[in-house]
Amino acid sequence: MKNLFFIFKSAIDDFSRNKMRTFLTSLGILIGVFAVVVLIALGLGLKKYISDQFEAMGKDTIFLVPGKILSGGGFSGSASSFTGTFDNRDIETLKKVNNVVSVAPIALKSTKINGLLKEDFSDIMFSSESLLDVMGLEVDVGRFFDRSDVSKRAKVVVIGGKIAKDYYGNAEEAIGKKITVDDVKFTIIGVLKSKGGGGMGGPDYDSYLYGPYTTGFIFNPDKKFFRLSVKTVNENYVPQVKEDIKKEFLKRYKEEEFSIIEPTELLSAITSIFNVLNLILVAIAAISLVVGGIGIMNIMYVTVSDRIKEIGIRRAIGARKSDILSQFLAEAVLLSSIGGILGLGLAYLAVLSVQNLFPAYIDLTSVLLALGISSAIGITFGVFPARKAANLEPVEAIRYE
Amino acid sequence: MIKLANVSKEYVIDNEYTFYALKKANLEIKEKEFVSIMGPSGSGKSTLMHIVGLLDKPTTGKVYVDDKEISRISDDELSRLRNEFVGFVFQQFNLINKLTVLENVMLPTIYCRKELNFNPKERAISILTRFGLDKKLNSRPNKLSGGQQQRVAIARALIMKPKLILADEPTGNLDSKTGHEIMDLLTELNKKERITVVLVTHEIDIAEYARRIIKIRDGEVV
Structure with missing residues (x-):
């Protein structure tokens, strides 16, 4: 114990005499640990972001899309050969399935929108009154379109908060105003609460317009939908409902002509892709740790050569080989741990500075990993120089000038 | 206490000829003795x-320490003997300059694995005080005079x-007055x-x- 204290004290004394050398030697490990920890933090943030998006979509919801997009938990490589879409008959079929609460067909149109302040392109989503429920949307001002709007093919729209702000200034101003969608005039009956999201390639629900799907047939004469969203009683019914839907749809379509997607399934497919990507990035970053380790090994060899006489003196007064070994090993571990701790600190600051843009975070595992890896590198790369020091012949070492 | 029986030390140079640093040396050192080993440089006295100091084999x-043959004992055991049994004094002092005087004196105690029957720091301070170095405890050895370094x-x-105590040319780097002071100190320790x-x-x-003076010439005790 006294020995260990002495070893670390003399190592720290040595470092403070060679501050520049110590810093440069630890720099390799510092950069490596920084890169690994930041990349892991970004990966974790991305995963959290994606799963939050899916959480918002609702775990009790199932999607039906044409073609086969998922197979065996991953995205299938082959493009869909089936280009058809769903129609009204499919909606009726879905409504009859047990434990289905609501069905929202979805048709999307990207077109020119003409409001009070602005004229620009935007997306309009045509669906049923169930969309509110299925997508977990909330109305801020006014109301969402209802069943009667759908059956009357009313020319009404509900708009996202961002649209209201951009085209009318604010939500209250937008209510009751006319908005022109591809030369057809609609009345704004409601503005949605901001849902966040968007960016990162995900859909930004605040920048959408929402209208009854029946009205949407103006732009969609084939009366086709590219997606059907089905809300179940709760997420426990998802597997059963999925099976029942499959049974019903197989009566009309071939197996490869439609896909039933659970959000959780999609989530795990996406996260597994991101996990692999992240792992590759972290592995590349880890190369710099190895380079840093080699730097430590190099400087430890120099240190051993510089201190042959000291090693001889210590051996003459009774130090064992293992005492010399642990002294130099401790110095190597201390060097790499200094790098590891500084790298971790820097990574923390970096993550902190991007946190309001991106939900990156450092978890306990990466802290332990960073510290563990940096001391492991110290041991791995320090053991060869330390063994060289320990195996010096005492007589030759003490005669060395 | 220490006995050398027919001890030779050979160095093979360039794989060609063998140089004998010691040739069949026989020597016995008894407890409480004060012995000088004398010879010109290159005579093998350092070897x-x-x-004798268990730094080299x-x-x-055969080498006997307290009637125990040491050629078969482990490196760790040799280290222990050097630590507990022998004290070295060298011509170049061989102090570690990045440690303080006090730390240098205490250094052997950190390599001792058994329980010490004294407090290392107190004992170090008391010896240094006795040698008149109580004002230099926290100095670096290379800031001291040669005589002071040798006392450390x-x-x-x-x-x-x-x-x-094995002293290898302890006065070699000192002026004659200081050299005699160091010798007086060693004599006092012996007596x-x-x-x-x-x-x-x-x-x-x-x-x-x-x-007692043992003379050595060309690797042979004469």
């Missing part, structure tokens, strides 16, 4: 001292209460503390401090 022959080295040799002292030197007036 002899390294073997002979090529052939002797203090380090004494800290573990050794039975044997008052009954520590065995083995001295290696090529100067006759230094060798004569000892009660």
Whole structure:
């Protein structure tokens, strides 16, 4: 114990005499640990972001899309050969399935929108009154379109908060105003609460317009939908409902002509892709740790050569080989741990500075990993120089000038 | 206490011829003795001292410490003997300059694995005080005079209460006045503390401090 204290004290004394050398030697490990920890933090943030998006979509919801997009938990490589879409008959079929609460067909149109302040392109989503429920949307001002709007093919729209702000200034101003969608005039009956999201390639629900799907047939004469969203009683019914839907749809379509997607399934497919990507990035970053380790090994060899006489003196007064070994090993571990701790600190600051843009975070595992890896590198790369020091012949070492 | 029987030390040079640093040397050092090993430089006296001090092993022959043959004992055991049994004093002092005087003197105690029957720091301070170095405890050795450095080295040799002190040309780097002071100190340790002292030197007036002088020439004890 006294020995260990002495070893670390003399190592720290040595470092403070060679501050520049110590810093440069630890720099390799510092950069490596920084890169690994930041990349892991970004990966974790991305995963959290994606799963939050899916959480918002609702775990009790199932999607039906044409073609086969998922197979065996991953995205299938082959493009869909089936280009058809769903129609009204499919909606009726879905409504009859047990434990289905609501069905929202979805048709999307990207077109020119003409409001009070602005004229620009935007997306309009045509669906049923169930969309509110299925997508977990909330109305801020006014109301969402209802069943009667759908059956009357009313020319009404509900708009996202961002649209209201951009085209009318604010939500209250937008209510009751006319908005022109591809030369057809609609009345704004409601503005949605901001849902966040968007960016990162995900859909930004605040920048959408929402209208009854029946009205949407103006732009969609084939009366086709590219997606059907089905809300179940709760997420426990998802597997059963999925099976029942499959049974019903197989009566009309071939197996490869439609896909039933659970959000959780999609989530795990996406996260597994991101996990692999992240792992590759972290592995590349880890190369710099190895380079840093080699730097430590190099400087430890120099240190051993510089201190042959000291090693001889210590051996003459009774130090064992293992005492010399642990002294130099401790110095190597201390060097790499200094790098590891500084790298971790820097990574923390970096993550902190991007946190309001991106939900990156450092978890306990990466802290332990960073510290563990940096001391492991110290041991791995320090053991060869330390063994060289320990195996010096005492007589030759003490005669060395 | 230490006995060398037919001890030879050979070095093979360039795989061609063999150089004998020691040739069948026989030597016995008894407890509480003060012995000088004398010879010109290159005579093998340093090799002899390294073997006596368990820093080096002979090529052939046997070394006995307290009647125990040491060629078969492990490196760790040799380290332990150097730590507890022997104290070295060198010509170049061999102090570690990045440690303080006090730390240098205490250094052997950190390599001791058994329970010490003294407090290392207190004992170090008391020896250094006795040697007149109580004002230099926290100085670096290279800031001291040669005589002071050699006294620090002797203090380090004494800290573990050794039975044997080996001094290799202890006055070689000192002026004659300081050299005699160091010799007086070693004599006092031998007389008052009954520590065995083995001295290696090529100067006759230094060798004569000892009660017995062993002469060595060309690797042979004469």
